[in-house]
Amino acid sequence: MAEDQALLRTEGLCVSFGGLEVLRQVSLEVRAGCVLGVIGPNGAGKTTLFNTICGFVRPDAGRLTFDGAELARPRPERLTRHGIARTLQGLGLFTGLTALENVVAGATHRSRTGLAGALLASPWADRDERALASAAMEVLRQLGIDGDAHRVCAGLPYGVRKRVALARALVSRPRLLLLDEPAAGLSEAEIGELAETVRGLAPATTVMLVEHHMDFVMNLCDELVVLDFGEVIARGTPAEVRSDPQVQRAYLGDPVAAVAEEDGAHA
Numbered sequence: 001m002a003e004d005q006a007l008l009r010t011e012g013l014c015v016s017f018g019g020l021e022v023l024r025q026v027s028l029e030v031r032a033g034c035v036l037g038v039i040g041p042n043g044a045g046k047t048t049l050f051n052t053i054c055g056f057v058r059p060d061a062g063r064l065t066f067d068g069a070e071l072a073r074p075r076p077e078r079l080t081r082h083g084i085a086r087t088l089q090g091l092g093l094f095t096g097l098t099a100l101e102n103v104v105a106g107a108t109h110r111s112r113t114g115l116a117g118a119l120l121a122s123p124w125a126d127r128d129e130r131a132l133a134s135a136a137m138e139v140l141r142q143l144g145i146d147g148d149a150h151r152v153c154a155g156l157p158y159g160v161r162k163r164v165a166l167a168r169a170l171v172s173r174p175r176l177l178l179l180d181e182p183a184a185g186l187s188e189a190e191i192g193e194l195a196e197t198v199r200g201l202a203p204a205t206t207v208m209l210v211e212h213h214m215d216f217v218m219n220l221c222d223e224l225v226v227l228d229f230g231e232v233i234a235r236g237t238p239a240e241v242r243s244d245p246q247v248q249r250a251y252l253g254d255p256v257a258a259v260a261e262e263d264g265a266h267a
């Protein structure tokens, strides 16, 4: 581990789409063993930040370092080899496959024999397949959904499908897990359970998540970074961020103006 304990670091990331600057000089650190939340109003650039870290979007400028080494040109298909995994805002599951098959699909990079071995039906491929299925089952058990392992995803409740998506990311045993809106669409009870699950992953797995559900974020995260119009406008503990006037303005409009308006209404 690098001395500064930052597992992931971004320095001066800039991304534009056409003339639209979506990330402006974004510098942040994800400390090893922590749960870092990235929040901000709609369109602030949160998902673009994830996409840049994962290599789906090439930055115009800036630098990414993972565990002290530059991640010069991250390639999505190689991320798990670096020890990074992510979930998507949509679930991205194969709805016609079972929960177990979906999770195995997330683990295939661990296979030694690869596609060629599987096509040739080599004994190694058989052994690999059994090992992958066993690893996938273990993660489903860890997330409390092993009872649904052989059910087709299309027929599973949304909350269970979200857990399958999480299991698929976890099966590679990532050092850094990126979660894009993990609480979206869940009931309050499921959100509470999810917070416990994510808390249980750290410190072995460092977590960076993008989320709109404020209670979830405030209760779960060790640190927050706030993006607004592609810029980092605040960072700190949830309590520090909550009381930051710039953050309040970004979310609620200018509080001073809001109070003045309210006074006017009562006058």
Ligand SMILES: Nc1ncnc2c1ncn2[C@@H]1O[C@H](COP(=O)(O)OP(=O)(O)OP(=O)(O)O)[C@@H](O)[C@H]1O
Pocket (backbone or CB within 6 Å): 017, 022, 040, 041, 042, 043, 044, 045, 046, 047, 048, 049
């Ligand atoms: N591939 C793209 N091409 C053009 N514009 C894009 C692209 N991806 C994102 N954008 C624009 O970039 C801005 C930031 O989008 P992004 O999805 O990163 O924001 P966000 O903070 O994740 O928003 P939300 O909370 O609504 O998911 C938006 O104005 C969006 O329309």
